[in-house]
Amino acid sequence: MTDISSRVRNAILTKKALICGDRRATYEEVNGRANALAYGLRALGLKRQERVAIYFENSIETVEGIFATMKAGVSFWLSILKSKATSSRSFSKTAMSEYC
Numbered sequence: 001m002t003d004i005s006s007r008v009r010n011a012i013l014t015k016k017a018l019i020c021g022d023r024r025a026t027y028e029e030v031n032g033r034a035n036a037l038a039y040g041l042r043a044l045g046l047k048r049q050e051r052v053a054i055y056f057e058n059s060i061e062t063v064e065g066i067f068a069t070m071k072a073g074v075s076f077w078l079s080i081l082k083s084k085a086t087s088s089r090s091f092s093k094t095a096m097s098e099y100c
Contacts, residue, residue, distance in 0.1 A: 020060045030064055037068035048073035057081045 013028035046052065052069055054076050056062040062080070069076040 018060045018063055020058075023060060025060050030060070030067065033064045034067035034071060037064060038071035041068060041072040041074060046072060046074050049075060051075045051077060053077045053079065055079045055081065 013031075014026050016024050017027040017030050018025045041052065052074050054062060054065040054069070056065060058080055062078070066076060066078070
C-alpha cells in the first residue's frame with residue numbers, strides 16, 4: 001500500500017498547479033516556496049492573527065504569498081497591482097532567498 005500511495009503522491013506533486021503566462025509551477029514547487037515564505041514570516045516575528053499585506057501583480061507569487069500567510073497563521077490583506085512597472089518576481093526572489 002505504501003508504494004501505491006507514494007506513487008500517487010509523487011504524481012500529484014509533479015503536476016502543474018499554476019500557469020501564469022509562460023511560467024509554470026508544480027504543486028511541489030508552490031508548496032515548497034509557500035513553506036519557505038511562511039517560515040520567513042514567522043522568523044520575522046509575526047504571530048498568529050497578525051496582519052500582513054500582499055502587494056503583487058496577479059502572479060504565481062501572489063498565490064504562494066496567500067498560501068504562506070495561511071500556513072503561518074497570519075491574516076492577509078491583498079492588493080493586486082494594476083501596472084506591470086513593479087516587478088513582483090524580483091521582490092519575491094529577494095524575500096524568499098533569505099529563507100530558503
